[in-house]
Amino acid sequence: MxxxxxxxxxxxxxxxxxxxxxxxxxxxxxxxxxxxxxxxxxxxxxxxxxxxxxxxxxxxxxxxxxxxxxxxxxxxxxxxxxxxxxxxxxxxxxxxxxxxxxxxxxxxxxxxxxxxxxxxxxxxxxxxxxxxxxxxxxxxxxxxxxxxxxxxxxxxxxxxxxxxxxxxxxxxxxxxxxxxxxxxxxxxxxxxxxxxxxxxxxxxxxxxxxxxxxxxxxxxxxxxxxxxxxxxxxxxxxxxxxxxxxxTLAVRMDRHCANAEQVVRLLAEHPKVGSVLYPGLPGHPGHDVAAKQMRAFGGMVSFRMRDGEQAAVELCARTRLFTLGESLGGVESLIEHPGRMTHASAAGSPLEVPGDLVRLSVGIESADDLVADLRQALG
The missing domain is CATH 3.40.640.10 (Type I PLP-dependent aspartate aminotransferase-like (Major domain))
Incomplete structure (x- = not known):
């Protein structure tokens, strides 16, 4: 064609x-x-x-x-x-x-x-x-x-x-x-x-x-x-x-990216979050390269809890719209603890991920609802 x-x-x-x-x-x-x-x-x-x-x-x-x-x-x-x-x-x-x-x-x-x-x-x-x-x-x-x-x-x-x-x-x-x-x-x-x-x-x-x-x-x-x-x-x-x-990949990705930006804005300002890992942030070490080779910065967001691993695990249990589950990229939002879930096979190796890390797959629901869910879960 x-x-x-x-x-x-x-x-x-x-x-x-x-x-x-x-x-x-x-x-x-x-x-x-x-x-x-x-x-x-x-x-x-x-x-x-x-x-x-x-x-x-x-x-x-x-x-x-x-x-x-x-x-x-x-x-x-x-x-x-x-x-x-x-x-x-x-x-x-x-x-x-x-x-x-x-x-x-x-x-x-x-x-x-x-x-x-x-x-x-x-x-x-x-x-x-x-x-x-x-x-x-x-x-x-x-x-x-x-x-x-x-x-x-x-x-x-x-x-x-x-x-x-x-x-x-x-x-x-x-x-x-x-x-x-x-x-x-x-x-x-x-x-x-x-x-x-x-x-x-x-x-x-x-x-x-x-x-x-x-x-x-x-x-x-x-x-x-x-x-x-x-x-x-x-x-x-x-x-x-x-x-x-x-x-529908294109239209979904546009919404994933837009919603992720709203979620990142909340996380970056929240006192219980130690750091946000998202290439769309100007302070991310790969931001300039990502801006050069990507159309937008994606729907995946990771962040580290200031109070450590237990706080990360507990947060994963408190969300209501973000479903606790492995995988990513679906229309629904997911939350997980990589160290105990998707990346457990790397435990004890040089590729072990931080215990205080939380990973989000930001879906295409209402951005306001997703932000409100994370806000209540973070307390």
């Missing part, structure tokens, strides 16, 4: 009306196998739904278009996408750099799964000079999240792409927190983008999924081979739900 506005692509890329019925929404092709036109003759390119499914194909094309890549691939979860990527680009003896405040599931994958396969890793700040100093001849990838989960640090994607490429490595960016609406890493020099589509892209807390989008068609072909060979694919109904969520 010729139109290239983000909102237009979200609604139309890969989603032409059904040629048989004229249905304007991609059907759910809940099918495992397909009739073939003779031995070895595929009908419309489909033979078995692990290899390809029309609903998943529509989602993959939409994701490719939204990230501006050469190939998009949809998976059963974000972790399935990460594992498939690493099994494709790494081998026993390879080395990877990950952020020193990486998501707990990513840390677990490298520290307790890939390490047993012989892949070495180091956790370093996502600073170009720190990354350059940690590069080895065996380094195959520099892995960054921006903003990070849950400390909301910012990585300079363009600068890190230069460092990674100078060392012969790929730059992989987990774009889950920003979403392709707020940030497009491939346009800044990244080689691969990872998403948990469970979060903002799906957007309704009703489906688990993951995605990879890559800049190089040859890497895309290799990933597609491993996607089929390893089998962690998105099912057709999950793909359909994710595709439906993607249609």
């Amino acid at each position: 010729s139109a290239d506005g983000f909102e237009t692509l979200a609604i139309h890329a890969g989603q032409e009306p059904d040629p048989t019925t004229g249905a304007v929404v991609v059907p759910i092709y809940q099918v495992s196998t397909y009739a073939q036109d003779g031995v070895g003759g595929l009908r419309s390119g489909y033979e078995y739904s692990r290899s390809a499914n029309p609903t998943r194909s529509a989602l993959e094309e939409c994701l490719r278009a939204l990230e501006g890549g050469a190939r998009g691939l949809a998976f059963a979860s974000g972790m399935a996408a990460e594992d498939t990527l690493m099994r494709t680009i790494a081998r026993p003896g390879s080395h990877v750099l990950i952020p020193d405040d990486a998501y707990g599931g990513t840390f677990r994958l490298f520290a307790r799964v890939l390490a047993e396969w012989g892949v070495a890793w180091d956790a370093v700040p996502a600073d170009p000079e720190a990354v350059r100093a940690a590069m080895r001849s065996e380094t195959v990838a520099v892995w960054v999240e921006t903003p990070t989960n849950p400390l909301l640090n910012i990585a300079d994607i363009a600068a890190l792409a230069g460092v990674a490429h100078d060392g012969g490595a790929l730059l992989v960016v987990d774009n889950t927190f920003a979403s392709p609406y707020l940030q497009q890493p491939l346009a800044l020099g990244a080689d691969a983008v990872v998403h948990s589509t469970t979060k903002y892209i799906g957007g309704h807390s009703d489906v688990v999924g993951g995605a990879l989008v890559v800049a190089d068609p040859e890497l895309g072909d290799r990933l597609a081979y491993h996607q089929n060979a390893m089998g962690g694919v998105a099912g057709p109904f999950d793909a359909w739900l994710t595709l439906r969520g993607a249609k």
Whole structure:
């Protein structure tokens, strides 16, 4: 299609009306196998739904278009996408750099799964000079999240792409927190983008999924081979739900960001809050980079309680609209204690998060109601 506005692509890329019925929404092709036109003759390119499914194909094309890549691939979860990527680009003896405040599931994958396969890793700040100093001849990838989960640090994607490429490595960016609406890493020099589509892209807390989008068609072909060979694919109904969520990503993200700004204003002034971690604040160390590479600053907010871990835990129990729960990026607001919940797997490691930290996923409810809920919970 010729139109290239983000909102237009979200609604139309890969989603032409059904040629048989004229249905304007991609059907759910809940099918495992397909009739073939003779031995070895595929009908419309489909033979078995692990290899390809029309609903998943529509989602993959939409994701490719939204990230501006050469190939998009949809998976059963974000972790399935990460594992498939690493099994494709790494081998026993390879080395990877990950952020020193990486998501707990990513840390677990490298520290307790890939390490047993012989892949070495180091956790370093996502600073170009720190990354350059940690590069080895065996380094195959520099892995960054921006903003990070849950400390909301910012990585300079363009600068890190230069460092990674100078060392012969790929730059992989987990774009889950920003979403392709707020940030497009491939346009800044990244080689691969990872998403948990469970979060903002799906957007309704009703489906688990993951995605990879890559800049190089040859890497895309290799990933597609491993996607089929390893089998962690998105099912057709999950793909359909994710595709439906993607249609409203832009308008939802605008509200997530606007509501987050109102929440941050309250937290920044509250005496029980020690510090607020949000890249939209001028005092945030990554504010200038975020302003350069993001459309807006996102709907995730973290903060530290002045009175320590117990105060953080108790606060999580007192909110009424902010539901205590893991995950993020849905239309409803969530609150959690990362140290005991999403990042418990990093306890006792260099990636352990502060015990006084609280993480919010700010939803799209009335901003006034969300602020009032936090105000009463903070007391």
